Amino acid sequence: MSGFGGPTRAPAWVTHGLVPLINLALALAVAGVVVALIGEDPSEALRLLALGAVGHPEAIGYTLYYATNFVFTGLAVAIAFHCGLFNIGGEGQAYLGGLGAGLAALAFGDWPAPAAIPLAVAAAAAFGAFWGFVPGWLQAKRGSHIVITTIMFNFLAAALMTWLMVEVLIEPGRQTAESRTFAPGAWLPFAHDVLAALGVDMGRSSLNLSFLLALACLGLFWLFVWRTRWGYEIRAVGHNEEAAVYGGISPARAIMLAMAVSGGLAGLVGVNEIVGVHHRLLLEFTAGYGFVGIAVALMGRNHPVGILLAALLFGALYQGGSELAFDMPNVTRDMVVVLQGLVILFSGALENMFRARIEGRFARRARAVRAA
Amino acid sequence: MEAVSWIVLIVDATLRVSTPLILAAFAGLFAERSGVVDIGLEGKMLGAAFAAAAAAFATGSPWLGLLAGIGASVALAMIHAFACVTHNGNQVVSGMALNILAAGLGPVLALAWFGHGGQTPMVADTARFRPIHFPFADRLSDTPFLGQIYSEIVSGHNLIVYVALGMVPLAAWLVYRTRFGLRLRAVGEAPEAVDTAGISVAGMRYRAMAVCGVLCGVAGASLSIAQNALFVRDMTAGMGYLALAALIFGKWRPAPTLFACFLFAFADAVQARLQGVDIPGVGVVPVQAIQAIPYLLTVLLLAGFVGRASAPGASGLPYVKER
Numbered sequence: 112m113s114g115f116g117g118p119t120r121a122p123a124w125v126t127h128g129l130v131p132l133i134n135l136a137l138a139l140a141v142a143g144v145v146v147a148l149i150g151e152d153p154s155e156a157l158r159l160l161a162l163g164a165v166g167h168p169e170a171i172g173y174t175l176y177y178a179t180n181f182v183f184t185g186l187a188v189a190i191a192f193h194c195g196l197f198n199i200g201g202e203g204q205a206y207l208g209g210l211g212a213g214l215a216a217l218a219f220g221d222w223p224a225p226a227a228i229p230l231a232v233a234a235a236a237a238f239g240a241f242w243g244f245v246p247g248w249l250q251a252k253r254g255s256h257i258v259i260t261t262i263m264f265n266f267l268a269a270a271l272m273t274w275l276m277v278e279v280l281i282e283p284g285r286q287t288a289e290s291r292t293f294a295p296g297a298w299l300p301f302a303h304d305v306l307a308a309l310g311v312d313m314g315r316s317s318l319n320l321s322f323l324l325a326l327a328c329l330g331l332f333w334l335f336v337w338r339t340r341w342g343y344e345i346r347a348v349g350h351n352e353e354a355a356v357y358g359g360i361s362p363a364r365a366i367m368l369a370m371a372v373s374g375g376l377a378g379l380v381g382v383n384e385i386v387g388v389h390h391r392l393l394l395e396f397t398a399g400y401g402f403v404g405i406a407v408a409l410m411g412r413n414h415p416v417g418i419l420l421a422a423l424l425f426g427a428l429y430q431g432g433s434e435l436a437f438d439m440p441n442v443t444r445d446m447v448v449v450l451q452g453l454v455i456l457f458s459g460a461l462e463n464m465f466r467a468r469i470e471g472r473f474a475r476r477a478r479a480v481r482a483a
Numbered sequence: 484m485e486a487v488s489w490i491v492l493i494v495d496a497t498l499r500v501s502t503p504l505i506l507a508a509f510a511g512l513f514a515e516r517s518g519v520v521d522i523g524l525e526g527k528m529l530g531a532a533f534a535a536a537a538a539a540f541a542t543g544s545p546w547l548g549l550l551a552g553i554g555a556s557v558a559l560a561m562i563h564a565f566a567c568v569t570h571n572g573n574q575v576v577s578g579m580a581l582n583i584l585a586a587g588l589g590p591v592l593a594l595a596w597f598g599h600g601g602q603t604p605m606v607a608d609t610a611r612f613r614p615i616h617f618p619f620a621d622r623l624s625d626t627p628f629l630g631q632i633y634s635e636i637v638s639g640h641n642l643i644v645y646v647a648l649g650m651v652p653l654a655a656w657l658v659y660r661t662r663f664g665l666r667l668r669a670v671g672e673a674p675e676a677v678d679t680a681g682i683s684v685a686g687m688r689y690r691a692m693a694v695c696g697v698l699c700g701v702a703g704a705s706l707s708i709a710q711n712a713l714f715v716r717d718m719t720a721g722m723g724y725l726a727l728a729a730l731i732f733g734k735w736r737p738a739p740t741l742f743a744c745f746l747f748a749f750a751d752a753v754q755a756r757l758q759g760v761d762i763p764g765v766g767v768v769p770v771q772a773i774q775a776i777p778y779l780l781t782v783l784l785l786a787g788f789v790g791r792a793s794a795p796g797a798s799g800l801p802y803v804k805e806r
Contacts, residue, residue: 145588149595197575199522255785256794258522258575259731262724263778270778274771405579445590445601452584460566460577 121470127417130466131410131458135424138453145449151439156446163434164427170434172302172316178419178426179318179383180205182325184404185422186332187243187377189413191257193336194369195349200246200261201377201401203268204239208378209385210272211238213280213290213392216385220294227296231386232324232379239378240371242268247370251363257370265401276394290392299387319387321379325422328376329415335372345369377401399448406451409459425451487628491635493752498640499710501748502647503528503702503719507726508733508740509654510698514560515735516658517691518671518797523563523578524699525723526585531556531703533589536603536714537596539610539707548610548708553700559585560696561689568688571801582723590716601716603707612641612709643705650698655737667691671795674802684802702726728781735795747777 143153164174184201191198198204215234219227246260276288302318336342347355348365355362384396403425410424411417432447507524514521534555539548559581566572566580590601597604617638623630658664670677670687678684706722707714729747733740754773761767 145591149592197573199575199579249782249786253786255782255787258520259727259785260782262522263728263782266721266724266778267775267782270771270775274769277771278769402579402583405576406583409576441595443591443594443601445587445594448587449584449591450587452580452582452587455576455580455583456562456566460572460580461570463570463572 121473125470125473127412127414130462130469131412131417131421133465133469134458134462135410135454137457138450141453142446142450146442146446149441151441156435156439156442159438160428160431160435162431163438164431167314168312169314169316170430172313172318173430174423174426175302175322176316176318176383176388176426177429178422179322179325180380180400181403181407181422181425182329182418183376183379183383184401185407185411185418186328186404186415187373187401188404188408189411189418190332190336190345190369190376191373192408192413193342193349194345194365195352196247196250196257196366196369196373198243198246198261198370198373198377199258199402199405200243200264200374201404202397202399203261203265203401204242204374204377205380205397205401206265206268206272207242207381208235208239208375209381209396210275210392211235211378212381212385213293216293216297216390217280217290217392220297222296224296224298228299228386231297232382235378235381235386236375237378239381240375243374243377244367244371247367247373250370251366272394276392280392282391288394292391293386297386298390299382301387317388319383321383321387324379324382328379329419332376332418333415341365341368377404403451405459406454409462410454487631489756491631493749493756495635495639496752496755497745497748498636498644499748500751501744502644502710503705503722504726504729504744504748505647505651505741506643506698506702506705507723508729508744509650509737510695510702511727511730512654512658512735512737512740513667513691513698514695515730515798516671516795517667517688518674518795518800518802519564519567519688519692520574520799521563521578521692521695522575522724522727523559523581524695524726525719525721526578526582527556527559527696527699528703528706528719528723529582529589529717530559530585531700532707532718533585533593533603533703533714535700535704536606536707537593539606540597540603543607543610545610545612545708548606549612549701549704552704552707553697556700556703557693557696560692560699564689564692567801568685568692571803574799574801586717589714593714603714606708606712608712610708611712612643612705614639614641615645641705641709643701643709646701647705651737651741658737663690668795671797674797678802678804684804688802699723725777728777731794732777732781732784734793750774750776 146153146156163170165171187201188198211234212231215231219230242264246257246264249255249260250257280290281288282291299319299321303313303315306313344360344365345368347358347360348362352362380397380400385392389396407418407421407425410421428447428450432444436443507528511521511524531552535548535552538551539545563577563581566577567574593601593603620634620638624634658667666677666682666687670684674684706718725747729743730740732743750773754770757768758770
């Protein structure tokens with residue numbers, strides 16, 4: 112899988128800036144054609160989308176709230192890519208992460224927040240990590256293909272959660288499959304409450320302190336991947352497994368580690384959703400965020416800075432898309448799903464179509480400059 | 484007597500559920516035997532289900548609906564081939580992209596064209612593939628055993644069910660007994676050998692993806708204009724992935740794949756019947772446990788705990804000609 116984040120001779124701004132932008136422009140152009148086909152004005156749709164995403168304080172809050180999820184799932188996909196693995200199981204790992212967060216919050220909600228919340232975060236990461244580790248272990252020790260196993264684990268997670276919610280965790284007397292609301296000790300504060308205490312009014316949104324956790328994860332991700340021995344081993348296996356073995360690295364260990372970290376990161380979506388927003392366990396709170404992570408990682412070229420930018424972009428698209436539906440009833444958030452598919456197509460599947468050509472051009476120029 | 488009709492109903496439901504599974508799994512078989520991994524079965528089915536329902540509603544003809552479904556699915560298959568074969572793109576990424584694209588595009592177009600939310604309007608009965616009743620089926624339905632089997636299991640399915648069952652031996656013959664099949668299998672195992680023999684690897688893979696597209700198209704149409712009478716959001720509900728699981732469980736071979744499709748469909752039929760039923764000595768089996776069986780079996784198989792599955796040698800690897 113040398114295509115992902117592999118070394119090139121082109122300047123960094125071309126590989127990490129120009130090429131993703133061209134791919135995004137292509138995806139937007141095709142989505143624009145679809146918008147035009149259904150009889151709406153693409154440029155007007157784009158304007159409304161941008162306005163809905165960042166036009167007022169609440170909108171910015173929601174954009175950042177969505178971006179929080181996408182940072183977690185984007186990093187999850189990226190760490191697996193660094194090891195040459197494709198983790199499609201972000202959705203299931205996020206689901207399990209939410210379960211872990213919810214169980215911890217139900218159990219320790221009476222405790223003071225400084226104790227309850229770290230426990231919930233740790234449980235989310237641990238449950239998600241477990242759901243990523245098992246496919247990793249099966250890949251490393253039994254040779255089961257990670258793509259298929261993680262797909263299956265998504266369905267197993269869904270079946271497990273449905274059973275637990277319908278039969279076990281449901282609050283007695285409730286019609287919908289939801290647990291009781293957590294005790295307030297396990298509520299992660301909303302950003303608008305925190306800012307109000309500081310005298311800033313930003314309007315109400317779902318944005319909560321998980322966003323800070325996401326920012327911390329971005330930094331830690333960089334340290335882990337490029338500044339630790341584990342990160343080195345993971346990248347070495349991803350680049351060339353045989354060379355890694357020759358260098359004394361155990362690919363099995365690197366694969367299991369990468370998948371556990373990947374699952375743990377995806378599991379943190381559960382913190383944002385369950386501990387941060389809903390304050391109770393419920394079904395289907397992952398809403399496809401795990402799959403958005405694929406687009407985010409591909410666009411962000413598996414680097415924390417790129418992932419942050421891509422997550423903000425997709426956060427804006429999700430938030431703008433839902434506002435757009437009010438003004439253009441024909442263009443719903445499904446349009447954003449279309450765009451998401453196109454981004455994955457252009458910056459992932461069709462990356463060789465333009466990347467080599469563009470980078471080749473700049474690489475030649477760079478060589479020519481050096482020679483002169 | 485009670486037991487017989489119970490079994491008849493289960494078998495009947497198994498046949499119905501297995502039809503799109505069989506078609507999609509065999510679509511995957513053609514793709515993967517040629518060396519192209521296709522996790523986009525789900526998206527192709529979904530796209531076809533939408534196109535079939537939309538066209539059948541607009542024209543009033545099930546045949547034009549089927550044709551539109553096949554067209555949509557083949558178009559998606561060709562994008563996959565373009566990305567994976569022509570541009571050596573990552574096959575899993577491409578399949579995922581198409582799944583997500585189709586999941587979004589169907590509801591978008593449905594809303595814009597029909598204004599019914601993310602679904603199409605109901606398709607009239609005349610624009611659908613209706614159950615075909617064989618001669619004397621009604622009169623024999625009261626005859627115990629053989630009559631019941633004839634009227635419930637043999638007769639009374641829509642055309643696509645019979646087409647799917649008829650396609651299986653045809654596909655097996657095509658893959659194992661024809662020149663096309665030999666080349667298909669060779670291109671999936673050792674593309675360099677095929678290339679050396681002067682046959683275009685890319686050409687073979689494009690052809691395989693076209694067959695894959697056609698079969699997924701029929702599978703999608705069977706959902707929206709045969710089993711149901713409209714397209715709704717996410718109506719495939721993971722069936723494309725289940726078909727992929729069946730293909731792997733069947734070790735990429737026709738007969739075991741067919742068996743796996745029946746097994747998974749049977750689990751689904753039993754699960755629907757067992758809801759809330761108290762089995763003596765066991766208690767109420769959670770529906771979700773039975774639903775999880777196919778996925779669990781596939782994981783166990785891939786892990787080598789239930790036999791060994793080995794994929795075609797060159798599957799997932801782009802073929803780059805030596806220069």
